[in-house]
Amino acid sequence: MATYESKKYRTIPINAEQIADESISNTEFQHLNGVNGDIQTQIGNLDTSKLPKAGGTLTGNLTLGDSNHLYLGAGQDIDIVSDGTTGYIRSNDLRLTSSTAENYITSTVNSSVNLWYDNVNKLQTTSSGVNVTGLMAATTASTTGNMTCGGALTATGDITAFSSEALKDDIKTIDNALSKVCDMRGVYYTKDGESGTGVIAEEIEKVLPEVVREGEHKSVAYGNITGILIEAIKDLGYEVKKLKESK
16 A cells, blocks of 8 residues: 555646536645646746755855865865864865955965065065075064075164073183284175175185075175184284284
8 A cells, every 4th residue: 555655745637627527636736735826837936935055145154063164076076064162174285366366365285375566576485495486574583594685685783693601612822813803805796787795605605604504505794703703802902912012
């Protein structure tokens, strides 16, 4: 025997003649009871209350529960999810752009993250640190590693280095300082089309290797030359004093 549910949802072969000649049963007619208009029209009206699979406009909120994912792209290229505490946007190649494709943020898995201004890359992470293009302004800056600047470094305050005795071991006065300074050479030069003055790292390294730093190109810690200059002046002063006393 057919159940109520099977009869409720089964296709009923009703046609106009059955209604006209009263051959339709009461049970079958109950499935049409309450319909007060064209059935096809009412079915169409029901469809408009749902967002069609082919697209449409959502006028209310779309809420996903915790740990339910919103995937975008045939290959789930973007995954948006919240675990109830933290929200995540996951993608191997993520770009945040304007409606005119102007870059704001771009990132690639196992590679760089880039920040853009007016579609110009201003900051980029690398395997060795961060590259900044243009002016970098900070009220306070701290680093535990090396910092490379591709342009001029200007400060409105002092640029200092830790020099406390408490941080140093094996302290001793530089000997033969005047002789070492005499082996150094001060030079004028042109670099990137601009004139400058200073020393040559390879030359200084032969006399005072402690102030030379290795890298793509050798660099010199100019401030660290101060110690040997102080002692050289003292040596020179001592020799001048001896000359005066010998007269």
